[in-house]
Amino acid sequence: MSVSMSETKDGKDLLVSLYDKYKQGLFVYICKYLDSPEDAEDVVHEVFLMLAEGGLGKLAGRNEKEISRFMFISAKNIARVIARKKRKTVSFEEFAEPYEPIPHFQAAELFIDRIIEEDLLEKAEAAMKTLDPKYADILYLYFKGLKVKELAEEYHARPETMRKRIYRALNALRNEVYKGDE
Amino acid sequence: MKDTETKNRLAEAYGEVLDREIAEASARGAEDPHVFSESFEKRMDKLIRTGKLRRARPRKALGIVIAAASFIVLLALIACAVPVVRNAFAGFIVGRSPDCSDVQVRGETKKLIEEEYELTLIPEGFEERKKSASDILIKRFYLNAEGDDIMLQQSADNSVHTITDRAELTELDINGMKVLLARGDRCIIAVWLQDGYSFFLGYYNAPDNALIDLEYFKAMVGSVRIAGE
Numbered sequence: 001m002s003v004s005m006s007e008t009k010d011g012k013d014l015l016v017s018l019y020d021k022y023k024q025g026l027f028v029y030i031c032k033y034l035d036s037p038e039d040a041e042d043v044v045h046e047v048f049l050m051l052a053e054g055g056l057g058k059l060a061g062r063n064e065k066e067i068s069r070f071m072f073i074s075a076k077n078i079a080r081v082i083a084r085k086k087r088k089t090v091s092f093e094e095f096a097e098p099y100e101p102i103p104h105f106q107a108a109e110l111f112i113d114r115i116i117e118e119d120l121l122e123k124a125e126a127a128m129k130t131l132d133p134k135y136a137d138i139l140y141l142y143f144k145g146l147k148v149k150e151l152a153e154e155y156h157a158r159p160e161t162m163r164k165r166i167y168r169a170l171n172a173l174r175n176e177v178y179k180g181d182e
Numbered sequence: 183m184k185d186t187e188t189k190n191r192l193a194e195a196y197g198e199v200l201d202r203e204i205a206e207a208s209a210r211g212a213e214d215p216h217v218f219s220e221s222f223e224k225r226m227d228k229l230i231r232t233g234k235l236r237r238a239r240p241r242k243a244l245g246i247v248i249a250a251a252s253f254i255v256l257l258a259l260i261a262c263a264v265p266v267v268r269n270a271f272a273g274f275i276v277g278r279s280p281d282c283s284d285v286q287v288r289g290e291t292k293k294l295i296e297e298e299y300e301l302t303l304i305p306e307g308f309e310e311r312k313k314s315a316s317d318i319l320i321k322r323f324y325l326n327a328e329g330d331d332i333m334l335q336q337s338a339d340n341s342v343h344t345i346t347d348r349a350e351l352t353e354l355d356i357n358g359m360k361v362l363l364a365r366g367d368r369c370i371i372a373v374w375l376q377d378g379y380s381f382f383l384g385y386y387n388a389p390d391n392a393l394i395d396l397e398y399f400k401a402m403v404g405s406v407r408i409a410g411e
Binding site for chain 1: 185188189190191192193195196197198199200201203204207208209210211212215216218219222225226229230311312323325327329331388
């Protein structure tokens, strides 16, 4: 019978340590996205629930810095979902995929090859720092090795939708890197 | 430098931004700690100390949001799958809605890839960089130094191609084949049936680059043939 990491002693200790260290910071961070302290508390709870339910297992082998980054990105995603739910009217565009021409092929993924071949790494690193967080968050998790299916679960989206979001994010990065080039 | 190393470097670049945000939030939290509610403390105590898992708010609360989101996204997808308007193209089954088109060639296709096809007319500056292949699908990617991309897809299972672009669709004849052409802001796409395979050719130009000449693109369509012939 498999045991989730949070059921092991090490897992429990890690969960306690993360909770004690980050609960206040998480709460403050989430309050940027939500008006209600009660909702912010719920998000904090959801984050640690996610970790206890298997999240810790997925993060096995990662250092604490990376774990904290995952936690805060997850908190942001949960907070955004709650914030949308709270609005009295929600337009179709809020949930539907925003219209924009999407490359119909994997041009965006090949951009990583180009970064290496064209010696664009420094430019790309700088671009990552100024990219819209909604793209940067996705790319961070993607570059750290999360598969499309795992990202889809994280974002409560279908895998095909998630694939499109990754391509959009890669395109946003590509546009940022080539911006100003003539 | 390898692919994974590059991805890690890029992730770490944004990671530094995240670390700063986390540090600032943690510092503010330490300066002025929030007094958590009693119900929160009880839930967390159960979760952290005893390992008992219980959701703060009923799962359905978030579930409703997710279901609503999925439903609305589903509506958006259905809008394309159940076409508002079916255009009468002789060689193609096309479903159009305001935002996208589903395109499929009319006619029988082979069940498996028996011969590989390639683009024999390639614009100057492009070269084939990547190829992915399975029993029923081959994709070839061509790139140039300016950031423009070309993809040639050969499929044996009569794929439905979704063109997510408010493009004008035109059916025309190239070398005796019926070809459906779609032209968007930064891409030109062609779909056609050739020798029992459904083909897709797409040219995508990087921002600020000029789109390829239409006549040249049509010639590229006509240049697709069995590799090595």
